[in-house]
Amino acid sequence: xxxxxxxxxxxxxxxxxxxxxxxxxxxxxxxxxxxxxxxxxxxxxxxxxxxxxxxxxxxxxxxxxxxxxxxxxxxxxxxxxxxxxxxxxxxxxxxxxxxxxxxxxxxxxxxxxxxxxxxxxxxxxxxxxxxxxxxxxxxxxxxxxxxxxxxxxxxxxxxxxxxxxxxxxxxxxxxxxxxxxxxxxxxxxxxxxxxxxxxxxxxxxxxxxxxxxxxxxxxxxxxxxxxxxxxxxxxxxxxxxxxxxxxxxxxxxxxxxxxxxxxxxxxxxxxxxxxxxxxxxxxxxxxxxxxxxxxxxxxxxxxxxxxxxxxxxxxxxxxxxxxxxxxxxxxxxxxxxxxxxxxxxxxxxxxxxxxxxxxxxxxxxxxxxxxxxxxxxxxxxxxxxxxxxxxxxxxxxxxxxxxxxxxxxxxxxxxxxxxxxxxxxxxxxxxxxxxxxxxxxxxxxxxxxxxxx
Amino acid sequence: xxxxxxxxxxxxxxxxxxxxxxxxxxxxxxxxxxxxxxxxxxxxxxxxxxxxxxxxxxxxxxxxxxxxxxxxxxxxxxxxxxxxxxxxxxxxxxxxxxxxxxxxxxxxxxxxxxxxxxxxxxxxxxxxxxxxxxxxxxxxxxxxxxxxxxxxxxxxxxxxxxxxxxxxxxxxxxxxxxxxxxxxxxxxxxxxxxxxxxxxxxxxxxxxxxxxxxxxxxxxxxxxxxxxxxxxxxxxxxxxxxxxxxxxxxxxxxxxxxxxxxxxxxxxxxxxxxxxxxxxxxxxxxxxxxxxxxxxxxxxxxxxxxxxxxxxxxxxxxxxxxxxxxxxxxxxxxxxxxxxxxxxxxxxxxxxxxxxxxxxxxxxxxxxxx
Numbered sequence: 171x172x173x174x175x176x177x178x179x180x181x182x183x184x185x186x187x188x189x190x191x192x193x194x195x196x197x198x199x200x201x202x203x204x205x206x207x208x209x210x211x212x213x214x215x216x217x218x219x220x221x222x223x224x225x226x227x228x229x230x231x232x233x234x235x236x237x238x239x240x241x242x243x244x245x246x247x248x249x250x251x252x253x254x255x256x257x258x259x260x261x262x263x264x265x266x267x268x269x270x271x272x273x274x275x276x277x278x279x280x281x282x283x284x285x286x287x288x289x290x291x292x293x294x295x296x297x298x299x300x301x302x303x304x305x306x307x308x309x310x311x312x313x314x315x316x317x318x319x320x321x322x323x324x325x326x327x328x329x330x331x332x333x334x335x336x337x338x339x340x341x342x343x344x345x346x347x348x349x350x351x352x353x354x355x356x357x358x359x360x361x362x363x364x365x366x367x368x369x370x371x372x373x374x375x376x377x378x379x380x381x382x383x384x385x386x387x388x389x390x391x392x393x394x395x396x397x398x399x400x401x402x403x404x405x406x407x408x409x410x411x412x413x414x415x416x417x418x419x420x421x422x423x424x425x426x427x428x429x430x431x432x433x434x435x436x437x438x439x440x441x442x443x444x445x446x447x448x449x450x451x452x453x454x455x456x457x458x459x460x461x462x463x464x465x466x467x468x469x470x471x472x473x474x475x476x477x478x479x480x481x482x483x484x485x486x487x488x489x490x491x492x493x494x495x496x497x498x499x500x501x502x503x504x505x506x507x508x509x510x511x512x513x514x515x516x517x518x519x520x521x522x523x524x525x526x527x528x529x530x531x532x533x534x535x536x537x538x539x540x541x542x543x544x545x546x547x548x549x550x551x552x553x554x555x556x557x558x559x560x561x562x563x564x565x566x567x568x569x570x571x572x573x574x575x576x577x578x579x580x581x582x583x584x585x586x587x588x589x590x591x592x593x594x595x596x597x598x599x600x601x602x603x604x605x606x607x608x609x610x611x612x613x614x615x616x617x618x619x620x621x622x623x
Numbered sequence: 624x625x626x627x628x629x630x631x632x633x634x635x636x637x638x639x640x641x642x643x644x645x646x647x648x649x650x651x652x653x654x655x656x657x658x659x660x661x662x663x664x665x666x667x668x669x670x671x672x673x674x675x676x677x678x679x680x681x682x683x684x685x686x687x688x689x690x691x692x693x694x695x696x697x698x699x700x701x702x703x704x705x706x707x708x709x710x711x712x713x714x715x716x717x718x719x720x721x722x723x724x725x726x727x728x729x730x731x732x733x734x735x736x737x738x739x740x741x742x743x744x745x746x747x748x749x750x751x752x753x754x755x756x757x758x759x760x761x762x763x764x765x766x767x768x769x770x771x772x773x774x775x776x777x778x779x780x781x782x783x784x785x786x787x788x789x790x791x792x793x794x795x796x797x798x799x800x801x802x803x804x805x806x807x808x809x810x811x812x813x814x815x816x817x818x819x820x821x822x823x824x825x826x827x828x829x830x831x832x833x834x835x836x837x838x839x840x841x842x843x844x845x846x847x848x849x850x851x852x853x854x855x856x857x858x859x860x861x862x863x864x865x866x867x868x869x870x871x872x873x874x875x876x877x878x879x880x881x882x883x884x885x886x887x888x889x890x891x892x893x894x895x896x897x898x899x900x901x902x903x904x905x906x907x908x909x910x911x912x913x914x915x916x917x918x919x920x921x922x923x924x925x926x927x928x929x930x931x932x933x934x935x936x937x938x939x940x941x942x943x944x945x946x947x948x949x950x951x952x953x954x955x956x957x958x959x960x961x962x963x964x965x966x967x968x969x970x971x972x973x974x975x976x977x978x979x980x981x982x983x984x985x986x987x988x989x990x991x992x993x
Binding site: 231237238239242244245247249250253255256258259260261263264276280281287334337340569570572583591594598601 | 668671672673675676678679681682683684685686687689690691693694696697698699700701702704705707708711712714715718719722723726727765767768769770771928929931932935936939940943944946947950951953954957958
């Protein structure tokens with residue numbers, strides 16, 4: 171049974187991680203597309219219409235992959251985590267059903283309007299459809315994060331006679347205090363990803379001497395939005411998140427900081443390898459007292475370390491949790507620095523001629539993806555050994571009759587299928603970028619020679 | 624309240640079958656009715672703007688089942704583990720095919736995705752029919768309320784059944800035939816020329832197959848699951864579904880013959896609605912019928928999500944459902960009429976005279992849901 175648990179966990183972790191590569195781009199892009207379409211509508215500038223059309227294609231591709239990889243997640247609650255669904259379905263069924271009903275419908279309906287309605291609808295309808303896409307995708311994110319926030323910090327439930335949980339306040343579930351910072355942090359991260367991608371595509375065009383006017387629009391939009399989002403990422407959203415972790419889940423905080431022993435004036439480890447045998451950090455590089463200051467605004471505040479908690483409560487993969495957190499925070503800082511530099515050059519009017527910075531912008535596109543993945547690993551690995559924090563352990567949540575042979579079979583299937591999906595996505599995205607933003611009149615002929623198919 | 628949500632979940636699932644059903648049907652027929660690349664593009668364009676919206680009915684139904692009856696969701700999804708994961712893979716392949724086919728113009732690339740699209744549509748139609756068969760036949764629930772069924776055992780619907788036995792397989796084939804009929808009707812409504820003739824011919828042929836298979840399945844059901852008869856004996860009102868279904872199927876065949884395209888499609892939609900209503904009437908209040916011990920069956924009462932949850936869900940559901948219906952009607956209306964590919968005509972021309980190409984809709988295909 172133990173190995174079935176392992177495969178169930180690996181399968182969910184893998185499929186969720188892979189899935190989230192797509193929504194983070196679509197959620198951020200929904201915002202930037204709304205901006206591009208607004209500019210287009212407001213100025214009537216053909217340039218922005220083309221740009222919006224180009225990014226809508228990328229949005230659609232990413233959205234399609236997001237949908238097909240998202241459905242397995244909803245299914246897995248039932249297929250692999252039946253006991254968890256039975257236990258908590260009375261509460262989280264609400265948010266998941268709302269996501270399915272509202273957000274999904276909005277998104278897929280209005281994406282259809284944008285993709286197939288080029289000639290049937292005017293620009294105003296297209297703008298409206300963009301607005302709905304934005305609302306739909308951000309609402310989607312809200313409902314999903316409300317579900318996750320509840321697993322991190324369960325609220326608004328009562329225990330029924332048979333031990334299952336029932337909801338007792340919908341507003342309590344939707345305004346879970348945990349949700350606020352988590353949502354803010356996650357959505358700014360999505361904007362960072364999209365900004366980096368947009369700036370990278372712009373930098374690629376500028377460096378290779380194609381679509382120069384568009385290249386500048388993309389870089390400008392990406393760098394400005396990216397710099398703002400990076401700043402918001404660190405403060406207040408990142409800070410707010412970390413503070414609430416130390417307040418409600420001190421064990422998780424101690425684990426991702428690698429704080430083995432309770433300390434007065436605890437420091438922050440910048441670099442180093444956690445050694446769970448000796449309960450120390452090897453090769454540490456520490457900023458003294460920094461953690462005490464950030465969490466309690468006090469140079470000598472006492473911060474609880476791992477030794478303050480019984481060992482069976484510890485997350486089961488400490489080193490991975492520690493690295494995930496450090497990768498997220500480290501990459502986030504590096505990205506913020508790059509964006510700040512690019513913004514400065516943009517403001518001085520030298521960005522478009524500065525080749526090294528353009529190269530940097532182009533190459534940093536994968537970093538936000540890695541950072542957000544690491545961020546989600548921090549949240550989820552840090553929640554272990556709990557599936558619902560303090561209420562249900564992960565080992566108690568699996569399907570009782572799905573044995574390891576079945577779980578491994580589907581895990582391997584997903585690995586193979588998603589490898590194929592990933593390759594196809596890369597091929598497609600390269601094709602779209604290669605074609606570039608094209609004038610409207612060529613548009614249908616350019617893609618297929620026959621309408622949209 | 625539980626009964627209300629039972630009706631809603633059933634209605635949502637039924638709408639899913641009616642809506643995504645026609646694009647499954649189109650998918651199965653796709654290689655048989657098209658001869659040229661232009662025709663293939665026309666067929667794909669006919670479902671292009673709507674299939675994704677149709678598919679989210681499945682996601683919404685799943686979400687609502689989870690919300691209203693979490694215990695049944697947990698038991699059902701883990702019990703049909705292998706079948707459900709394969710459904711996922713097929714849905715992924717089908718989605719990929721529709722998304723990716725147009726992206727490159729190499730002929731082999733397109734042939735590959737044509738095959739994936741058609742094959743996945745066919746297997747999905749079979750699996751969904753078999754799934755319905757499983758719900759009717761029942762599953763070996765243990766006293767804790769869980770079960771696990773293999774893909775197949777000995778192909779008999781005994782106490783230790785597999786997902787596939789002769790009955791569920793029959794249901795699968797009936798489902799494929801019905802969806803082909805439904806898809807052909809849709810295609811006839813959306814196309815003209817040679818394509819129209821071929822679609823209409825397929826509809827005629829599949830209409831008869833659907834008729835025969837439905838009759839056999841209808842006759843077999845009460846023998847496989849005698850409990851179905853109880854509700855009908857107690858509440859004969861349910862026979863209304865049976866009569867409606869029968870009339871609708873006959874009307875489909877008649878309308879098809881007289882080339883009333885829209886009416887034929889509407890009646891095949893009504894037929895599916897009535898047939899699934901039939902099953903839902905018979906199964907109530909069971910969500911999962913136990914083949915082991917009737918006391919282990921999961922009903923809407925022992926699988927419920929609690930009184931408060933179901934009540935508060937009503938508020939957002941009604942709001943969301945109104946939104947859904949509005950947007951779906953809007954999209955289906957916007958893309959109503961025969962598909963025109965602009966190969967020669969310039970965009971402005973086709974935009975200028977939409978009314979001559981589009982018939983005014985006498986009624987909307989979403990109407991049965993209201």
